[in-house]
Amino acid sequence: MKLDSDRLLTILQSTICASVRTNAPDLSARQLAVLLVIGVGQGMHTVRGLAARLNISKPAISRSLDRLCVLGLADRAPDPRDGRSVLVIPTVAGLEHVAELRQLLQEAARPPTYRRTARRASRMEMAQMAAE
Numbered sequence: 001m002k003l004d005s006d007r008l009l010t011i012l013q014s015t016i017c018a019s020v021r022t023n024a025p026d027l028s029a030r031q032l033a034v035l036l037v038i039g040v041g042q043g044m045h046t047v048r049g050l051a052a053r054l055n056i057s058k059p060a061i062s063r064s065l066d067r068l069c070v071l072g073l074a075d076r077a078p079d080p081r082d083g084r085s086v087l088v089i090p091t092v093a094g095l096e097h098v099a100e101l102r103q104l105l106q107e108a109a110r111p112p113t114y115r116r117t118a119r120r121a122s123r124m125e126m127a128q129m130a131a132e
Contacts (some may be wrong), residue, residue, distance in 0.1 A: 013102070015109035024097055025071045030056070039090040039098035044069055046085050057096045073097055 003011075019051045020026070027035065033054055038045050064087060068074035073094035079085035090098070127131070 011105065011108045015104045018104045018108065022100065023069045024100065025073075027067075027071075028064070028088065030054075030060065031067055034088075035062065035068060035090065035094055036101075037087050038074060039094055043055065044079075045088045046079065047088060048085065050088060068094070 034050060037050060037053060047058050047061050050061045054061070065074060065076065069076065071093075072091055075089050075091050077087045077089055079087045
């Protein structure tokens, strides 16, 4: 399925709007970019490598990481290959946040009629459970 830029923006808008209705912490675009790089990609990530990949300064990466660490979404660990370097790793909560975003994206990318049918079914199921 080919997606044009308007459809992609609609998917992004729907995903962000859905994410603000969750209990997940609010992240800046930079913090989210760091979390997605470390949470989606395989391999080891360093502050230097993240700065190069995102084309932003190392201090900007460090500030984003500080916030992600406080929120429990990322952690720093010593690099066993280079004592001067620090590895950046997602925590279980960070990986769960990425998985939730993936699910929201998938929902937003579904055709509108499918989303309405799924929501209606969910409401009916919830009403049935409440009646039991």
